[in-house]
Amino acid sequence: VQLQASGGGLVQAGGSLRLSCATSGRAVSITTMAWFRQAPGQERRFAAAINWSGSRTDYGDSVKGRFTISTDSAANTVYLQMNSLKPEDTAVYYCAARLGPSITYHQQSYDYWGQGTLVTVSS
DSSP states (O other): OEEEEEOOEEEETTOOEEEEEEEESSGGGOOEEEEEEEOTTSOEEEEEEEETTSSOEEEOTTTTTTEEEEEEGGGTEEEEEEOSOOGGGOEEEEEEEEOSSSOOOOGGGOOEEOOOEEEEEEO
16 A cells, blocks of 8 residues: 655645545545644644544644545545644654554554654644
C-alpha cells in the first residue's frame, strides 16, 4: 500500500485547507484511514480517523468541530477538510492506513504512512 498526501500550504488564521491522501497498491485491505500531525519540536499526534465506509469517525480534541475527515472509496482517497485554522495547527500532516479491524487513535496500530504535507497557518 502506498499513500500520497497533498494539499498543504500557507494559509492565514481563520482560513481553510483541504488535504488529500491517495492510496494505491493493496488498498482493498485497508479498514481505517487517519491523519496525524507533528508540530515543530513536538511529538506526532492524532488528528482524525475514519473507517473506509465512512460510517465511523474519531477526532482529536484540538480539532473537533473544525476539521472533517471523509473518504471517496471510488477514488481510493481520504480527505481532511480543515476550517477555522489557527497558528497552532501549523504542522506536518501525515496520512496513515490500518489493516486491523477497528478505528483507533494509536499511531502504532497503523501499518502504512504517507510522506507528510506541511500546513503553515500565519497569524
